Amino acid sequence: MLLAHTGGPFWARKDARAWSVPKGLVEPGESHEEAARREFVEEIGVPVPAGPLVELGAFRYTSGKTVVVLALEVPAELVGSAADPACEDLAQRPGVSTVEVTWPPRSGRVVVVPEVDRAVWWGYAEAREKLVAGQVPVVDALAAVIDR
Template identity: 70%
Template sequence: MPVTSAGVLLHHAGPAPRVLLAHMGGPFWARKDARAWTVPKGLVERGEDVVTAALREFREEVGLPAPDLPTVELGAFRYASGKVVVVLAIEVPAGLVGSPDDPASDDLATRPGVSTIDMEWPPRSGRRATFPEVDRAAWCGLDDARERLVAGQVPAIDALVARGAGA
Protein backbone atom coordinates (compact mmCIF):
# COMPACT_ATOMS: atom_id res chain seq x y z
CA MET A 1 0.00 0.00 0.00
CA PRO A 2 1.54 3.35 -1.02
CA VAL A 3 2.08 6.17 1.46
CA THR A 4 -0.93 8.47 1.15
CA SER A 5 -1.20 12.14 2.01
CA ALA A 6 -4.20 14.43 1.77
CA GLY A 7 -4.35 18.17 1.35
CA VAL A 8 -6.59 21.15 0.80
CA LEU A 9 -6.22 23.49 -2.16
CA LEU A 10 -8.05 26.74 -1.46
CA HIS A 11 -8.99 28.65 -4.58
CA HIS A 12 -11.08 31.56 -5.70
CA ALA A 13 -12.45 32.38 -9.12
CA GLY A 14 -12.87 35.66 -10.87
CA PRO A 15 -10.91 37.66 -13.40
CA ALA A 16 -7.65 36.57 -11.72
CA PRO A 17 -8.21 33.09 -10.22
CA ARG A 18 -5.72 32.12 -7.54
CA VAL A 19 -4.82 29.18 -5.33
CA LEU A 20 -3.21 29.11 -1.90
CA LEU A 21 0.16 27.34 -1.84
CA ALA A 22 2.61 26.76 1.02
CA HIS A 23 6.39 27.04 0.71
CA MET A 24 8.21 24.08 2.23
CA GLY A 25 10.14 24.97 5.37
CA GLY A 26 13.64 24.19 6.49
CA PRO A 27 17.05 25.21 5.25
CA PHE A 28 17.03 22.99 2.13
CA TRP A 29 14.09 24.93 0.66
CA ALA A 30 14.95 28.40 2.02
CA ARG A 31 16.34 29.85 -1.22
CA LYS A 32 14.25 27.83 -3.65
CA ASP A 33 11.05 28.94 -5.32
CA ALA A 34 10.43 26.76 -8.38
CA ARG A 35 9.14 23.30 -7.32
CA ALA A 36 9.46 24.29 -3.64
CA TRP A 37 5.75 24.93 -2.95
CA THR A 38 3.03 22.49 -2.01
CA VAL A 39 -0.65 22.13 -1.32
CA PRO A 40 -0.91 22.17 2.51
CA LYS A 41 -1.01 18.42 3.14
CA GLY A 42 0.19 15.55 5.26
CA LEU A 43 -0.06 11.85 5.93
CA VAL A 44 -3.40 10.12 6.26
CA GLU A 45 -3.28 8.20 9.52
CA ARG A 46 -4.46 4.58 9.76
CA GLY A 47 -8.26 4.46 9.84
CA GLU A 48 -8.60 8.17 9.00
CA ASP A 49 -10.63 9.37 6.02
CA VAL A 50 -8.96 11.73 3.55
CA VAL A 51 -11.24 14.69 4.27
CA THR A 52 -10.48 14.57 8.00
CA ALA A 53 -6.75 14.18 7.29
CA ALA A 54 -6.69 17.01 4.74
CA LEU A 55 -8.48 19.43 7.08
CA ARG A 56 -6.26 18.45 10.04
CA GLU A 57 -3.09 18.88 8.00
CA PHE A 58 -4.20 22.24 6.62
CA ARG A 59 -4.66 23.53 10.17
CA GLU A 60 -1.33 22.08 11.32
CA GLU A 61 0.61 23.52 8.40
CA VAL A 62 -0.84 27.04 8.17
CA GLY A 63 -2.02 27.48 11.75
CA LEU A 64 -5.62 28.26 10.82
CA PRO A 65 -8.54 26.00 9.98
CA ALA A 66 -9.63 25.66 6.36
CA PRO A 67 -12.84 27.59 5.71
CA ASP A 68 -15.93 25.57 6.59
CA LEU A 69 -17.10 25.23 3.00
CA PRO A 70 -17.78 22.20 0.77
CA THR A 71 -14.80 20.17 -0.44
CA VAL A 72 -14.46 18.68 -3.91
CA GLU A 73 -11.97 15.87 -4.50
CA LEU A 74 -9.72 16.77 -7.44
CA GLY A 75 -8.10 13.35 -7.52
CA ALA A 76 -5.34 11.16 -6.19
CA PHE A 77 -2.00 12.08 -7.72
CA ARG A 78 0.92 9.63 -7.70
CA TYR A 79 4.49 10.90 -7.35
CA ALA A 80 7.39 9.20 -9.12
CA SER A 81 8.34 7.83 -5.67
CA GLY A 82 5.00 6.01 -5.48
CA LYS A 83 3.54 8.31 -2.81
CA VAL A 84 -0.10 9.28 -3.46
CA VAL A 85 -1.51 12.72 -2.63
CA VAL A 86 -5.28 13.19 -2.55
CA VAL A 87 -6.14 16.84 -3.17
CA LEU A 88 -9.42 18.38 -2.07
CA ALA A 89 -10.45 21.79 -3.38
CA ILE A 90 -12.37 24.40 -1.44
CA GLU A 91 -13.66 27.44 -3.31
CA VAL A 92 -13.49 30.53 -1.13
CA PRO A 93 -14.79 34.04 -1.75
CA ALA A 94 -12.14 36.37 -3.16
CA GLY A 95 -12.83 38.60 -0.14
CA LEU A 96 -10.95 36.11 2.05
CA VAL A 97 -7.69 37.41 0.55
CA GLY A 98 -6.31 40.08 2.86
CA SER A 99 -8.99 39.55 5.51
CA PRO A 100 -8.17 38.61 9.13
CA ASP A 101 -9.08 34.98 8.25
CA ASP A 102 -6.68 34.82 5.27
CA PRO A 103 -4.35 31.83 5.75
CA ALA A 104 -1.64 33.47 3.61
CA SER A 105 1.38 34.66 5.59
CA ASP A 106 4.91 35.83 4.81
CA ASP A 107 6.17 34.11 7.97
CA LEU A 108 4.27 31.11 9.32
CA ALA A 109 6.86 30.61 12.06
CA THR A 110 5.21 33.50 13.91
CA ARG A 111 1.70 31.98 13.74
CA PRO A 112 0.78 29.88 16.80
CA GLY A 113 -0.06 26.25 16.13
CA VAL A 114 2.04 25.76 13.01
CA SER A 115 3.65 22.31 12.96
CA THR A 116 7.42 22.04 13.02
CA ILE A 117 10.16 19.58 12.18
CA ASP A 118 13.25 18.94 14.28
CA MET A 119 16.47 18.10 12.44
CA GLU A 120 20.22 18.19 12.72
CA TRP A 121 21.42 21.48 11.24
CA PRO A 122 23.92 22.09 9.86
CA PRO A 123 24.40 18.50 8.75
CA ARG A 124 26.81 16.43 10.86
CA SER A 125 27.13 19.29 13.37
CA GLY A 126 25.44 17.49 16.23
CA ARG A 127 23.17 20.52 16.73
CA ARG A 128 19.40 20.23 16.48
CA ALA A 129 17.20 22.99 15.09
CA THR A 130 13.45 23.36 14.70
CA PHE A 131 11.83 24.67 11.54
CA PRO A 132 8.20 25.12 10.48
CA GLU A 133 7.03 22.39 8.07
CA VAL A 134 6.00 25.21 5.75
CA ASP A 135 7.45 28.66 6.27
CA ARG A 136 5.01 30.81 4.32
CA ALA A 137 1.78 30.63 2.36
CA ALA A 138 0.74 32.77 -0.59
CA TRP A 139 -1.98 33.19 -3.17
CA CYS A 140 -0.69 32.41 -6.66
CA GLY A 141 -2.14 32.69 -10.14
CA LEU A 142 -2.66 29.35 -11.90
CA ASP A 143 0.34 29.65 -14.25
CA ASP A 144 2.58 30.71 -11.37
CA ALA A 145 1.26 27.79 -9.30
CA ARG A 146 2.21 25.32 -12.05
CA GLU A 147 5.81 26.59 -11.90
CA ARG A 148 6.07 26.72 -8.11
CA LEU A 149 4.39 23.44 -7.14
CA VAL A 150 6.36 20.25 -6.70
CA ALA A 151 5.99 18.35 -9.97
CA GLY A 152 3.71 15.64 -8.58
CA GLN A 153 1.07 18.22 -7.61
CA VAL A 154 0.89 20.19 -10.87
CA PRO A 155 -1.87 17.88 -12.20
CA ALA A 156 -4.08 19.10 -9.34
CA ILE A 157 -4.12 22.57 -10.93
CA ASP A 158 -5.11 21.03 -14.25
CA ALA A 159 -7.86 19.05 -12.50
CA LEU A 160 -9.11 22.23 -10.85
CA VAL A 161 -9.29 23.98 -14.21
CA ALA A 162 -10.95 20.95 -15.85
CA ARG A 163 -13.72 21.14 -13.24
CA GLY A 164 -14.33 24.74 -14.31
CA ALA A 165 -12.98 26.09 -11.03
CA GLY A 166 -10.61 28.98 -11.10
CA ALA A 167 -12.14 30.29 -14.31
Template identity: 70%
Template sequence: MPVTSAALLLHHGRGADAHVLIAHMGGPFWARKDEGAWSIPKGLVEPGEDVEAAARREFAEELGVPAPDGPVVDLGAFRYSSGKVVHVLAVEVPAWLVGSPDDPASPELTARAGISTAQVEWPPRSGRRVDVPEVDRAVWFPLERARPLLVAGQQPVLDALATATS
Protein backbone atom coordinates in the same frame (compact mmCIF):
# COMPACT_ATOMS: atom_id res chain seq x y z
CA MET B 1 1.19 -0.11 0.54
CA PRO B 2 2.24 3.42 -0.46
CA VAL B 3 2.38 6.29 2.01
CA THR B 4 -0.83 8.32 1.64
CA SER B 5 -1.22 12.00 2.43
CA ALA B 6 -4.27 14.25 2.24
CA ALA B 7 -4.14 17.82 0.97
CA LEU B 8 -6.55 20.73 0.94
CA LEU B 9 -6.20 23.18 -1.93
CA LEU B 10 -8.00 26.49 -1.41
CA HIS B 11 -8.87 28.43 -4.53
CA HIS B 12 -10.90 31.39 -5.69
CA GLY B 13 -11.92 32.15 -9.25
CA ARG B 14 -12.65 29.55 -11.91
CA GLY B 15 -10.84 27.75 -14.71
CA ALA B 16 -7.67 29.46 -15.95
CA ASP B 17 -8.50 32.56 -13.85
CA ALA B 18 -8.33 30.62 -10.58
CA HIS B 19 -5.86 31.51 -7.85
CA VAL B 20 -4.60 28.88 -5.40
CA LEU B 21 -3.15 29.06 -1.90
CA ILE B 22 0.17 27.25 -1.65
CA ALA B 23 2.80 27.15 1.08
CA HIS B 24 6.58 27.51 0.95
CA MET B 25 8.41 24.70 2.73
CA GLY B 26 10.22 25.82 5.88
CA GLY B 27 13.71 25.29 7.15
CA PRO B 28 17.21 26.19 6.04
CA PHE B 29 17.30 23.79 3.07
CA TRP B 30 14.37 25.58 1.38
CA ALA B 31 15.13 29.12 2.55
CA ARG B 32 16.70 30.34 -0.71
CA LYS B 33 14.71 28.12 -3.07
CA ASP B 34 11.55 29.14 -4.89
CA GLU B 35 10.74 26.93 -7.90
CA GLY B 36 9.83 23.45 -6.72
CA ALA B 37 9.89 24.57 -3.07
CA TRP B 38 6.14 25.12 -2.55
CA SER B 39 3.42 22.64 -1.65
CA ILE B 40 -0.29 22.31 -1.11
CA PRO B 41 -0.85 22.04 2.68
CA LYS B 42 -0.86 18.29 3.29
CA GLY B 43 0.08 15.49 5.63
CA LEU B 44 -0.24 11.83 6.42
CA VAL B 45 -3.63 10.18 6.74
CA GLU B 46 -3.74 8.36 10.08
CA PRO B 47 -5.05 4.76 10.13
CA GLY B 48 -8.85 4.81 9.96
CA GLU B 49 -8.95 8.58 9.40
CA ASP B 50 -11.24 10.13 6.78
CA VAL B 51 -9.32 11.87 3.94
CA GLU B 52 -11.18 15.17 4.38
CA ALA B 53 -10.63 15.13 8.15
CA ALA B 54 -6.90 14.49 7.59
CA ALA B 55 -6.65 17.26 4.99
CA ARG B 56 -8.37 19.77 7.29
CA ARG B 57 -6.25 18.73 10.29
CA GLU B 58 -3.02 19.07 8.32
CA PHE B 59 -4.09 22.44 6.87
CA ALA B 60 -4.64 23.78 10.40
CA GLU B 61 -1.36 22.33 11.67
CA GLU B 62 0.71 23.75 8.82
CA LEU B 63 -0.94 27.18 8.47
CA GLY B 64 -1.96 27.76 12.07
CA VAL B 65 -5.61 28.49 11.25
CA PRO B 66 -8.58 26.23 10.47
CA ALA B 67 -9.47 25.66 6.84
CA PRO B 68 -12.47 27.66 5.64
CA ASP B 69 -15.74 25.78 5.39
CA GLY B 70 -17.29 25.13 2.01
CA PRO B 71 -18.15 22.39 -0.43
CA VAL B 72 -15.26 20.04 -1.11
CA VAL B 73 -14.36 18.86 -4.61
CA ASP B 74 -12.31 15.67 -4.81
CA LEU B 75 -9.54 16.28 -7.38
CA GLY B 76 -8.21 12.74 -7.07
CA ALA B 77 -5.10 10.92 -5.92
CA PHE B 78 -1.73 11.90 -7.36
CA ARG B 79 1.30 9.59 -7.24
CA TYR B 80 4.79 11.02 -6.79
CA SER B 81 7.78 9.41 -8.49
CA SER B 82 8.75 8.17 -4.98
CA GLY B 83 5.51 6.17 -4.86
CA LYS B 84 3.87 8.43 -2.25
CA VAL B 85 0.20 9.18 -2.98
CA VAL B 86 -1.39 12.54 -2.21
CA HIS B 87 -5.19 12.70 -2.21
CA VAL B 88 -6.18 16.30 -2.99
CA LEU B 89 -9.45 18.01 -2.09
CA ALA B 90 -10.32 21.53 -3.21
CA VAL B 91 -12.40 24.18 -1.48
CA GLU B 92 -13.51 27.34 -3.26
CA VAL B 93 -13.40 30.40 -1.02
CA PRO B 94 -15.17 33.70 -1.68
CA ALA B 95 -12.99 36.45 -3.15
CA TRP B 96 -13.65 38.72 -0.14
CA LEU B 97 -11.66 36.30 2.06
CA VAL B 98 -8.43 37.12 0.22
CA GLY B 99 -6.68 39.91 2.08
CA SER B 100 -9.22 39.90 4.92
CA PRO B 101 -8.26 39.24 8.56
CA ASP B 102 -9.54 35.66 8.07
CA ASP B 103 -7.29 34.98 5.06
CA PRO B 104 -5.09 31.94 5.79
CA ALA B 105 -2.31 33.40 3.59
CA SER B 106 0.57 34.89 5.53
CA PRO B 107 3.97 36.24 4.51
CA GLU B 108 5.34 34.99 7.85
CA LEU B 109 3.63 31.86 9.18
CA THR B 110 6.28 31.30 11.82
CA ALA B 111 4.73 34.16 13.82
CA ARG B 112 1.48 32.16 14.21
CA ALA B 113 1.11 30.10 17.35
CA GLY B 114 0.60 26.38 16.96
CA ILE B 115 2.11 25.74 13.54
CA SER B 116 3.72 22.35 13.13
CA THR B 117 7.46 21.84 13.09
CA ALA B 118 9.75 19.08 11.92
CA GLN B 119 13.16 18.08 13.20
CA VAL B 120 15.95 18.10 10.62
CA GLU B 121 19.69 17.61 10.70
CA TRP B 122 21.31 20.96 9.97
CA PRO B 123 23.88 21.51 8.66
CA PRO B 124 23.73 18.23 6.71
CA ARG B 125 25.81 15.38 8.19
CA SER B 126 26.58 17.47 11.29
CA GLY B 127 24.61 15.33 13.72
CA ARG B 128 22.94 18.51 14.99
CA ARG B 129 19.10 18.37 15.03
CA VAL B 130 17.01 21.55 14.84
CA ASP B 131 13.25 22.17 14.84
CA VAL B 132 12.00 24.08 11.80
CA PRO B 133 8.49 25.07 10.72
CA GLU B 134 7.02 22.71 8.14
CA VAL B 135 6.04 25.77 6.08
CA ASP B 136 7.15 29.36 6.50
CA ARG B 137 4.68 31.32 4.38
CA ALA B 138 1.49 30.88 2.34
CA VAL B 139 0.58 32.94 -0.72
CA TRP B 140 -2.21 33.14 -3.30
CA PHE B 141 -0.91 32.61 -6.85
CA PRO B 142 -2.59 32.39 -10.28
CA LEU B 143 -2.51 28.82 -11.63
CA GLU B 144 0.24 29.41 -14.16
CA ARG B 145 2.50 31.14 -11.63
CA ALA B 146 1.88 28.39 -9.06
CA ARG B 147 2.81 25.57 -11.47
CA PRO B 148 6.63 26.00 -11.48
CA LEU B 149 6.64 26.79 -7.75
CA LEU B 150 4.98 23.51 -6.73
CA VAL B 151 6.90 20.31 -6.21
CA ALA B 152 6.74 18.27 -9.43
CA GLY B 153 4.32 15.65 -8.09
CA GLN B 154 1.70 18.31 -7.31
CA GLN B 155 1.79 20.21 -10.59
CA PRO B 156 -0.88 17.96 -12.24
CA VAL B 157 -3.29 18.98 -9.46
CA LEU B 158 -3.59 22.42 -11.10
CA ASP B 159 -4.85 20.84 -14.33
CA ALA B 160 -7.40 18.83 -12.35
CA LEU B 161 -8.57 22.00 -10.60
CA ALA B 162 -8.89 23.94 -13.87
CA THR B 163 -10.96 21.10 -15.34
CA ALA B 164 -13.14 20.73 -12.24
CA THR B 165 -13.89 24.48 -12.09
CA SER B 166 -14.43 25.21 -15.80
Protein backbone atom coordinates in the same frame (compact mmCIF):
# COMPACT_ATOMS: atom_id res chain seq x y z
CA MET C 1 -4.32 28.42 -5.47
CA LEU C 2 -3.04 28.55 -1.91
CA LEU C 3 0.38 26.91 -1.83
CA ALA C 4 2.70 26.33 1.11
CA HIS C 5 6.48 26.78 0.90
CA THR C 6 8.50 23.98 2.46
CA GLY C 7 10.15 25.14 5.68
CA GLY C 8 13.70 24.76 6.87
CA PRO C 9 17.13 26.00 5.88
CA PHE C 10 17.53 23.67 2.89
CA TRP C 11 14.47 25.24 1.21
CA ALA C 12 14.96 28.82 2.44
CA ARG C 13 16.41 30.18 -0.82
CA LYS C 14 14.54 27.84 -3.15
CA ASP C 15 11.37 28.93 -4.93
CA ALA C 16 10.74 26.87 -8.07
CA ARG C 17 9.55 23.36 -7.14
CA ALA C 18 9.69 24.23 -3.42
CA TRP C 19 5.94 24.73 -2.92
CA SER C 20 3.18 22.24 -2.20
CA VAL C 21 -0.49 22.01 -1.44
CA PRO C 22 -0.95 21.71 2.34
CA LYS C 23 -0.92 17.96 2.92
CA GLY C 24 -0.10 15.15 5.30
CA LEU C 25 -0.72 11.58 6.29
CA VAL C 26 -4.17 10.10 6.87
CA GLU C 27 -4.36 8.72 10.40
CA PRO C 28 -6.09 5.36 11.07
CA GLY C 29 -9.86 5.76 11.02
CA GLU C 30 -9.66 9.19 9.38
CA SER C 31 -11.30 10.11 6.08
CA HIS C 32 -9.43 12.08 3.43
CA GLU C 33 -11.52 15.12 4.33
CA GLU C 34 -10.82 14.80 8.06
CA ALA C 35 -7.10 14.42 7.38
CA ALA C 36 -7.09 17.39 4.99
CA ARG C 37 -8.81 19.63 7.53
CA ARG C 38 -6.48 18.51 10.37
CA GLU C 39 -3.31 18.86 8.30
CA PHE C 40 -4.36 22.30 7.05
CA VAL C 41 -4.68 23.55 10.62
CA GLU C 42 -1.37 21.94 11.60
CA GLU C 43 0.55 23.41 8.64
CA ILE C 44 -1.20 26.75 8.06
CA GLY C 45 -2.31 27.49 11.62
CA VAL C 46 -5.94 28.38 10.88
CA PRO C 47 -9.02 26.28 10.14
CA VAL C 48 -10.00 25.46 6.57
CA PRO C 49 -12.34 28.22 5.36
CA ALA C 50 -16.03 27.35 5.37
CA GLY C 51 -17.38 25.49 2.39
CA PRO C 52 -17.58 22.05 0.85
CA LEU C 53 -14.37 20.26 -0.09
CA VAL C 54 -14.11 18.77 -3.58
CA GLU C 55 -11.75 15.88 -4.26
CA LEU C 56 -9.51 16.71 -7.22
CA GLY C 57 -8.04 13.22 -7.44
CA ALA C 58 -5.11 11.06 -6.42
CA PHE C 59 -1.71 12.13 -7.74
CA ARG C 60 1.17 9.64 -7.79
CA TYR C 61 4.74 10.87 -7.42
CA THR C 62 7.64 9.19 -9.20
CA SER C 63 8.72 8.03 -5.71
CA GLY C 64 5.53 5.95 -5.53
CA LYS C 65 3.86 8.18 -2.92
CA THR C 66 0.25 9.07 -3.72
CA VAL C 67 -1.35 12.32 -2.58
CA VAL C 68 -5.14 12.78 -2.58
CA VAL C 69 -5.90 16.47 -3.07
CA LEU C 70 -9.05 18.24 -1.95
CA ALA C 71 -9.96 21.83 -2.74
CA LEU C 72 -12.54 24.42 -1.91
CA GLU C 73 -13.50 27.74 -3.37
CA VAL C 74 -13.02 30.58 -0.94
CA PRO C 75 -14.96 33.83 -1.17
CA ALA C 76 -12.95 36.68 -2.66
CA GLU C 77 -13.50 38.80 0.45
CA LEU C 78 -11.51 36.27 2.50
CA VAL C 79 -8.30 37.07 0.60
CA GLY C 80 -6.46 39.84 2.43
CA SER C 81 -8.78 39.70 5.45
CA ALA C 82 -7.80 38.74 9.01
CA ALA C 83 -9.13 35.21 8.30
CA ASP C 84 -7.01 34.75 5.15
CA PRO C 85 -4.95 31.55 5.46
CA ALA C 86 -2.16 33.11 3.38
CA CYS C 87 0.74 34.25 5.56
CA GLU C 88 4.26 35.42 4.73
CA ASP C 89 5.71 34.06 8.00
CA LEU C 90 3.95 31.01 9.41
CA ALA C 91 6.50 30.76 12.24
CA GLN C 92 4.62 33.72 13.76
CA ARG C 93 1.30 31.84 13.81
CA PRO C 94 0.66 29.94 17.05
CA GLY C 95 0.15 26.20 16.67
CA VAL C 96 1.89 25.75 13.31
CA SER C 97 3.57 22.34 13.20
CA THR C 98 7.34 22.13 13.37
CA VAL C 99 9.95 19.52 12.49
CA GLU C 100 13.47 18.87 13.71
CA VAL C 101 16.20 18.86 11.07
CA THR C 102 19.94 18.45 11.31
CA TRP C 103 21.52 21.62 9.92
CA PRO C 104 24.04 21.93 8.47
CA PRO C 105 23.89 18.33 7.19
CA ARG C 106 25.99 15.85 9.18
CA SER C 107 26.80 18.56 11.75
CA GLY C 108 24.87 16.93 14.58
CA ARG C 109 23.21 20.30 15.22
CA VAL C 110 19.41 19.98 15.34
CA VAL C 111 17.17 22.96 14.62
CA VAL C 112 13.39 23.19 14.91
CA VAL C 113 11.67 24.78 11.91
CA PRO C 114 8.08 25.17 10.76
CA GLU C 115 6.98 22.35 8.47
CA VAL C 116 5.99 25.06 6.00
CA ASP C 117 7.24 28.61 6.39
CA ARG C 118 4.72 30.60 4.35
CA ALA C 119 1.48 30.24 2.42
CA VAL C 120 0.71 32.36 -0.64
CA TRP C 121 -2.07 32.64 -3.22
CA TRP C 122 -0.81 31.96 -6.78
CA GLY C 123 -2.46 31.96 -10.20
CA TYR C 124 -2.36 28.81 -12.33
CA ALA C 125 0.75 29.80 -14.31
CA GLU C 126 2.75 30.65 -11.19
CA ALA C 127 1.52 27.52 -9.39
CA ARG C 128 2.80 25.32 -12.24
CA GLU C 129 6.27 26.84 -11.80
CA LYS C 130 6.32 26.69 -7.99
CA LEU C 131 4.77 23.30 -7.20
CA VAL C 132 6.86 20.22 -6.61
CA ALA C 133 6.85 18.24 -9.86
CA GLY C 134 4.46 15.53 -8.64
CA GLN C 135 1.77 18.10 -7.86
CA VAL C 136 1.82 20.08 -11.11
CA PRO C 137 -1.15 18.02 -12.46
CA VAL C 138 -3.19 19.37 -9.53
CA VAL C 139 -3.34 22.74 -11.30
CA ASP C 140 -5.11 21.24 -14.31
CA ALA C 141 -7.42 19.20 -12.07
CA LEU C 142 -8.43 22.36 -10.21
CA ALA C 143 -8.94 24.28 -13.45
CA ALA C 144 -11.16 21.47 -14.76
CA VAL C 145 -13.38 21.62 -11.66
CA ILE C 146 -13.62 25.42 -11.74
CA ASP C 147 -14.28 25.62 -15.48
CA ARG C 148 -17.18 23.12 -15.38
